[in-house]
Amino acid sequence: MSDHRKDDEMKVFEDEKKILMDHEYDGIKELNHPLPKWWLITFYLTIAYAVPYYLAHTFFGAKTIQEEFKEDMNEVSELQADYLKRKGGFILAEYEKVKSDPGTAKLAKKTFKRKCKACHLADGGGSIGPNLTDEYWIHGDGSVASNYEVLYHGVVDKGMPEWGTSLGKERIYAVLTVLEEMKNTHVEGGKEPQGKKVE
Template sequence: MSNKVEDKVLDHDFDGIQEYDNPLPRWWLMLFYGCIAFAVVYIPYYHFGPGPLMQEEYAAEMEAANKALTAHAAEEAKQEAAAPKEDWSKFEQDQARVAAGKEVFATRCAACHLADGGGSVGPNLTDNHWKNGRGDMASLVKIIKKGVPGTAMVAWESQLSKDELINSAVFVRSLKGTKPAVAKAPEGDLVED
């Protein structure tokens, strides 16, 4: 320790224990007084003044995010309504598309749905039960394109060409009523054709 400051013993004594009068280091005192100065500004401004507290900031951010989300959903709905309705069902019976779709499905989808659509991570695609949509071409194309947010079913539109998208939907459509080797229990609502 520094010897520059002369050690001065305080003149009290507890059972023979004595202590020196050691001043606190300057940097420590600066921090200490700095904290006090900070608090003098901070507390009046945030707790009694115009500064927003954490909860208020959080509420404001949530409100802004909700607004943005609503606006985004409205925009999407508008776009969807404006887009010309394609009649996907015309592709349904196209055997070339079924075959091409089967290949896409085997490489991209089978990991979760099994090659015959029996289901594992993802639902069984051969039964009449659907968690999303109604199992018709329009529903299938939409689900495969956009995915199911918040689940393992991602949006495939950036990874598949338009034809691959349609073909995989055509293939899923062709699975209806087939008997997979291992069928996962039905999930979602029963949809009568």
């Protein structure tokens, strides 16, 4: 067999001679192309950043990512709690305003029928949910403010849904007017008393 190495030998251009490496494998030579400047600059910057970062976290007690995340989440929780407190808290003046509105009665009955009737019945006598027409209360003391909190935030472990998000304050205030009308009316056939008696 004839040797075609010399015939097939790759020609090296003049501008490649400076970067031609001196080793050879099976007739293959390599060119030592330099890395792009942007890549080298980025690499050196990461090294420059890593040194003070390492010193700060190892010797000077800088906060870790986990600690910063935990602090941020605590701050978010505080902001959410503050927002809910401002948005969801019972305000007597707002309630009185809704109560005195001529259109509230219609809104209240409509909302109660759609959202409350299934568990408390149309007359408030109670079915799955407790009787709303006696003087016994499972949650809170039966006051308007207390009932507002139950309606707005719900009682998940007792199956009472949170209505604050879906109904909003105005409709919850409206429903409260219905509850106030039902109090101590003791409808016939109402569910047995549950919770504590409130005089």
